Amino acid sequence: MAPVVEMYGDLFAMPTSLAHAVSEEFHQGAGIAVGFKEYFGRVDELLAQGRRVGEVAYLKHKETYIFYLITKKNYWERVVLLSSVLSCLFHLRELSLSLGVTELSMPKIGCGLDLLKFEDVLPRILSAFHDCPVKVNVVSPPPQVRGMAVAGDSQGLRFLLARGKLPRCISRTPYPRTAGLCGSGWTITRLIQLLNDMPNNSLHDVLVLIGTNNVLEMCAAEPSRARQLLRKCRGLCNALRTTLSMKVKACCRAVVTTVPPLPKILCPTDGDSGRAHYFWSNFNKALLSLTENRFHVVDLGKHFTTDGVIREDLFERFMGRNNREDRIHINLKGMRVLEKVILAVPPFTP
Numbered sequence: 001m002a003p004v005v006e007m008y009g010d011l012f013a014m015p016t017s018l019a020h021a022v023s024e025e026f027h028q029g030a031g032i033a034v035g036f037k038e039y040f041g042r043v044d045e046l047l048a049q050g051r052r053v054g055e056v057a058y059l060k061h062k063e064t065y066i067f068y069l070i071t072k073k074n075y076w077e078r079v080v081l082l083s084s085v086l087s088c089l090f091h092l093r094e095l096s097l098s099l100g101v102t103e104l105s106m107p108k109i110g111c112g113l114d115l116l117k118f119e120d121v122l123p124r125i126l127s128a129f130h131d132c133p134v135k136v137n138v139v140s141p142p143p144q145v146r147g148m149a150v151a152g153d154s155q156g157l158r159f160l161l162a163r164g165k166l167p168r169c170i171s172r173t174p175y176p177r178t179a180g181l182c183g184s185g186w187t188i189t190r191l192i193q194l195l196n197d198m199p200n201n202s203l204h205d206v207l208v209l210i211g212t213n214n215v216l217e218m219c220a221a222e223p224s225r226a227r228q229l230l231r232k233c234r235g236l237c238n239a240l241r242t243t244l245s246m247k248v249k250a251c252c253r254a255v256v257t258t259v260p261p262l263p264k265i266l267c268p269t270d271g272d273s274g275r276a277h278y279f280w281s282n283f284n285k286a287l288l289s290l291t292e293n294r295f296h297v298v299d300l301g302k303h304f305t306t307d308g309v310i311r312e313d314l315f316e317r318f319m320g321r322n323n324r325e326d327r328i329h330i331n332l333k334g335m336r337v338l339e340k341v342i343l344a345v346p347p348f349t350p
Contacts (some may be wrong), residue, residue: 003135004125008142008149008181009202010249012039016137019092021065021109024053026068027075031112040066050066054087058093064281065099067092071110085121089128105137114157130140143180144156144343145207148255151191152209159209159335181206186215188236195243203248207342209234210240211283218279230279234286241295253294255345256287257338298341 012019012035020036022028026046028037037043040058046068050056057068069088071080089109096104109125110116122138129136142149142163150160160166160182161175177184181194188210214236218229244254284299291297330338 004122004129004138005135006138006140007198009139009198010105010141010204011035011105011139013199013202013249014137014139015064016147017064017067017096017101019056019069019104019106021069021071021080021088021114023075023077024051024070024073025075026057029075032107036066036068052092054084056088056091058095058099065104069096069109071114078113078115078117080110080325082116082120082124085110085116086124086128087297089124093128093132093134095243096133100146101134103135103137105139108138108140109286110329142203142206146339147205148342149181149203149206150209151195153182153186153191153212154184155212155330156207156209157182157184158330159338162332163339182209185213186210187217188233188240192236192240192243195247196249198225200246201249203244203252205252206244206248206254207338208240208244208254209338210256211287215280215283218283226279230282233283237283237286237290239303241290241292245294248294248332253296255296255298255342257298257300257341296345300341 011032018036020032020300022033022036028043040059040061045059046057049057051068051070053070053073053256055070057070057180058069059066059068062323064350069092071084071088092104095101108118109121111118111121125136125138142151143160144150145160145163145165150156150164157179160179164180166179181191183190191208192211211233214229214233218233221229240256241254243257248254287297288299
C-alpha cells in the first residue's frame with residue numbers, strides 16, 4: 001500500500017499529478033482554486049466532460065494529470081458533505097489507476113473555504129486509497145510571519161506561535177512541540193532532513209532560526225568532542241545553505257540567524273560562561289561567512305554583547321521569562337526585533 005504523506009511546500013511545485021476540490025460549474029474564484037485556474041485554465045474542456053457532484057473531471061498536462069474533485073454544486077455553497085468528498089476520492093482512485101498515475105498531490109481537500117476539518121477528511125483519504133499503489137501527498141503552505149515561512153528550533157517555534165498566522169490544526173495550548181517547519185529541540189541536521197523531504201523550489205522567502213541546540217550540545221560535551229562538534233557544525237551550516245538553495249524558489253531567499261542559547265546562569269555546572277560564548281560566537285561566524293544574496297545571514301550578536309562578550313543584562317532584555325519558566329527563549333521584545341530584521345532585509349536582486 002502506498003502511503004499518504006503530509007508535507008509543507010508549494011503544491012504547484014510538486015512534480016506529480018495534482019488534485020483539488022471545485023464546484024460543478026468550475027468557478028474557481030477563491031483560495032487555491034485560483035491558482036489552478038490561472039495555471040491550467042481550459043474550463044470549457046472541463047465543463048464538456050459533464051461531471052456531477054461526487055465525480056472527478058481531469059486535464060492532461062504534459063506528463064501528468066490535473067484532477068478536479070466536484071464536491072458541491074454551486075461555488076457559493078459553504079456546506080460540503082463528507083459523503084461527496086468520499087465519493088470523489090474513490091472516483092479519483094479509479095481514474096488514477098486507469099491512467100497509470102503512481103503519485104498525486106493535493107491540498108487539504110475541503111478544509112479551506114469549505115470549512116471541513118482535516119481530521120474528518122484524512123480518514124476518508126486513507127479509506128479511498130487503502131491497499132492502492134498510488135501515493136498521495138497532502139501539501140500545505142507552511143505558516144508564515146510577515147510573508148516569510150519560519151523554520152528552525154524552539155526559537156523559531158516560539159516566534160511563529162506568537163507572531164504567525166496559524167492554521168486551525170495547530171493548537172496554541174498546550175504549548176505544541178512542533179508547528180510548520182519548526183520543532184522544539186531541533187538541530188541543523190534535523191532541519192536539513194525535513195527540508196530534504198520537500199520538493200525543490202517549494203518555498204518562498206523563509207526565515208530560519210537554528211543553532212541553539214547545536215551550541216548547547218557543544219557546551220555540554222567533553223572538550224575534545226566539543227571541538228569536533230564545532231567542526232561538524234561548520235560543515236552543517238554549508239549543507240544547510242546548499243539545501244535551502246534548492247528548496248527556495250529562484251526569485252526568493254532564506255534569511256538565517258541564530259540566538260545565543262544561554263547566559264552565565266545557564267552554563268554547564270562549571271559555570272564557564274567563556275566556553276559558551278566561544279562556541280556560540282564561532283558558530284555565528286561560520287554562518288556569517290556563508291552569507292550571500294539568497295542566504296542572507298543576520299547577526300543578532302549586538303543585542304547580547306558588548307565588545308564581543310555576552311552580557312546577561314542584555315540577554316535578559318531580549319529573552320526574558322514571559323509566561324514560560326525559562327530564560328532561553330526570545331521574549332516579546334526579541335520578537336519585535338526579529339520582525340524589524342525581516343523588514344530591514346534588502347530586496348532580492350538576481
